[in-house]
Amino acid sequence: MTTNELRIGPAKQLGPLQVWPLIWEGLIAHNYKVPPNLDDLIFGEIEDEDGPLVDCIQVENPTDDPFIIPSGWIISANLWQDRTVNSMEYIEPHATVAISVSCVEKARWSPDSRSIDGGRAPFSVIAAGFEFDPSKGFWSLDRSTRQTRVWSQVSRQETRSGFRPTNSLRQVMEEDSLNSEIQSSVFNELKGSLISHPKQNGVLIALDGQPLVAEFFSNPNSLKCTLRETVIAASFDATSNSKIEISSDEVRRFFLEFQNYKNIEIDSDHWGAMFAGGSQGIDTRVSINKREEILHLSAINRNHRVLLEV
Template sequence: MEIKIDENIISFNELNVQSYKGLTIIPLKAETSNTMDFLTLNKGFDLGLVEVRECEVEDVNNVIITNNAVTPLILIDGEEIIGAKQNRIVNKTLIVPPKTRMKISVSCTEKERWSYKNNHICNFEQSDYIANSNTRRAKASALDECSFQYKVWDSIDTFSKRCSIKPKTSAMTDCYEDFSKSQDEYLNHFKLSNGQTGLIAIIDNELIGVEIFTSHEIYENYHDKIIRSYIIDSLDFEDNASVDDDKINEIIENISKSEFIKEESQGLGEFIKFSNDYGTGSALIYDDEIIHMPYFKDL
């Protein structure tokens, strides 16, 4: 199967279907895996090569990131950073050049806090999560970045209402933690497949999202976080999700017929947003490769 994003084509194969209760995952494997060397945010933090701080002038929707590595740094759509004055998520997949300090666009995932938790820790740290799939879907459907924040807050408010506790600072991470045991139970049924570079997620018999990378090494770093983002939104559905192959193929094929709009990219590469009658997606293209393509069913 293949998808054409503007003038760029990504071909992939479906691997063995995995299902548990109301969630079905179809692992995907790109036919040609790129060999570009990228540093992930988690690894950058672990190695002490990446620093993320608040802007000097207070700014909820931007932070300053410094990549001190000799390798480009990749951040993916919905990836969360925690700490500083409030937790945030990355608004779009982007690549920070080596030895570069730059401002990046983010959305708040903890709206009831604007202060440092610890006066000695002013930087952001890595999170165990990315935004849940419904929040990423809501953000994807926003007309522009100006409305990202309100979409994210509304979605997290809905998320928190499902929790048995009310997060003190309306933090998305607290909602995830409240469902931690259920997530771990599900995660055992959705193992990383050999060579996997993406997935199709089906909840309650509907295709909810598609995630495609062109590198197994990059996808492997995000597998558990991406799976958890769909698990958390499938917990209300107990019945096994069925797979209508013809319907899924039709949805995937129609992505190539979307309306494609090129937008300014932060960092390296070219950013493309697209939509059709079923859903909305985006793609970061660098060196003629589709580095990451998330696509979501419209809410």
């Protein structure tokens, strides 16, 4: 992407968040489903001789449609505990795959029936347990510390309104969405549409006068489906209702900073591959299909105040 291909719309202020609509004009549209439309997928535990694994679950897609599950999405659906998806997952039609997850409900370890979709985790939870490897040129998951650091961020979220019996991040977010002053201010302004243009396929969310995260879906409808939950997730990293704005020039500079980074292939499958890149300050993930067309891109500002010690 070049900045000439990037169109930036007028920002919308939602409590302490500034939400910038983006259109990447060179992005080819693709068809796939995203949350909250996950009811067709079948989730289950993966067991070894000691019982279900904490850091891995199984997903079966019996349909003719591919699915993308963005990083940080909270999955419940008859699992022994709520999990959050560590990285974006692409689920092919009629495929059964194991996906990498982290626990976000520490004190429950038993079957339970809940709705599948628990929304998206805050970006402090999504980013926890990744370290920048200068020899590789990207942020990689530190499996030895990831779960402990996720629990630390879940505990931090709980301190807002008190601990829950199962330390459930999903419960914290559902309850605080109604009771917290910051989340209430965001919810009150979420009643209108967040999509300003039918071709909008991207968004940048700023907090505390800094870009926090940017995300593109090649399918504009996928952005429309997931954007509300992404904004809510970002609001849980806010510590005040201060409205500190950034300019469109700062949005463009954020893209200039990461667009020339070398992306390294970190995973591949029949459908395509995932690439990672960035620097000490930016963490990028790009998923492409086997025709080398981009399906999804995300960029997290690792220098943001709320992510510096996760």
